[in-house]
Amino acid sequence: MAAKRIGILTSGGDCAGLNAIIRGAVHAAHKKGWETVGILNGTAGLFKTPPAVRTLTPLEIDGQIMRQGGTILGTTNKGNPFAFPMADGSLKDRSGEIVDGFKALGLDAIIGIGGDGSFAILSKLAKQGGINMVGIPKTIDNDIGMTEFSVGFDTAVAVATEALDRLQPTAASHDRVMILEVMGRDAGHIALAAGIAGGADVILIPEIPYSIESVAKKIKAVKDSGRNFALVVVSEAVKTTDGGKVQTEYTDGEKRYGGIGQYIGAQIAEATGSETRVTVLGHVQRGCPPSYNDRLLGTAFAVKAVDLIEEGKFGRMVAWQNRQVIDVAIEDAIAAYQQVDIDSTLVHTCRALGISLGD
Incomplete structure (x- = not known):
């Protein structure tokens, strides 16, 4: 040839x-x-x-x-x-x-x-x-x-998981609820995987509607069990309780997701009386080795x-x-946009572990 x-x-x-x-x-x-x-x-x-x-x-x-x-x-x-x-x-x-x-x-x-x-x-x-x-x-x-x-997905999950590993001891030291906002656009794959691997108590993803009452109930249950801290992971595209998108507008007029962590943190503090702190990982998930x-x-x-x-x-x-590389039509791949399947193994795993998905 x-x-x-x-x-x-x-x-x-x-x-x-x-x-x-x-x-x-x-x-x-x-x-x-x-x-x-x-x-x-x-x-x-x-x-x-x-x-x-x-x-x-x-x-x-x-x-x-x-x-x-x-x-x-x-x-x-x-x-x-x-x-x-x-x-x-x-x-x-x-x-x-x-x-x-x-x-x-x-x-x-x-x-x-x-x-x-x-x-x-x-x-x-x-x-x-x-x-x-x-x-x-x-x-x-x-x-x-x-x-x-x-x-790119595996690395992003590893970074988010490590962030939870680092947030846990400082949360325990100060009796706090730590909220970690992760990327993912309109899909909650990063939040779901990292939340399970990092021992989160609450995982909020855009595919599953939530209520602050449900989240507060889980956090209170954690405190009642004798543990003085809780970890919450929220995907950037999660909406406010009234269905609004939380986005930041940049100087070029473009709007991007960002800020839902602060919203959730304030809501949790009001509903539970807990001291909350918010960490937004942002581009740390993209630029690392x-x-x-x-x-x-x-x-x-x-x-x-x-x-x-x-x-x-x-x-x-x-x-x-199935553990091998194949090829598919690009048009088919684009058409089959893949959000989190709410009946998937990882969602079932969360529920089996008692992790709250906010619903």
Whole structure:
């Protein structure tokens, strides 16, 4: 088979394990005698003339980068090229520029590393420009369909679990209720997994409605049992008791989740008379060195993606199912958005342990 020139692109929010994917793809491709090119700053790099890229070689992309958080290529989660915000406030379709940038690089295929939002855009671009694309799922939210795990999730859960480990002794020292707000967007996977692993008394996720009365009842039961502290984990997309979203508006006008922990902390203090403290993990869950599992998963995904390019199977996303890497249609993965199943094993585990889900 003739030598190929393939591109690698990280898109959307960063997470731990992206550099492990890049490393795996570079080494697997060069094993086949192919050239690899890294596109800088996601699709934004393709707007430039010439496109912003760097050549990736096995000598440069060694085991050291696998230990690093973030992405050495840079990424972006702003500026949909089909409706790109311009300086005058208008929206412009700049998708043609992305396609032109891809063609200017002379690439045979591209590996797109992203979440469901990135895949929706990249798939549309691929169809428009006749671009051969294979996708690798990454998101700390673990909400992409058709795969049991996405790169970045394991590390985010490990960080949240460690935070609970650190909050427990200070909570016990001061007779406090500690509230930990974690990321996850509209899915409660991080809160649920970390809450169980970190010994939380209450776990609040957006998929299960809650009442402060129920939460207060659990905390009072903990205190009545003789324990002087309690741990509460809340996912960032949990709403207020009247159904409102708690978001922060940034200087560019974008609104993002954040602040529900403070709301829950105040509500618990009022309902129970307990002293509460709130910790918001935020981007600490994204930027840290990847866990061993995210390094393994990212590397295995990368090898499979390169194999799919060799086989000419495009429009596919690699996925983890039943302890092996498979491939599925990107459209199917996007369509099967994966929130927490309220009848899942982990939800049942919470209830069996007496962990309150607020309902």
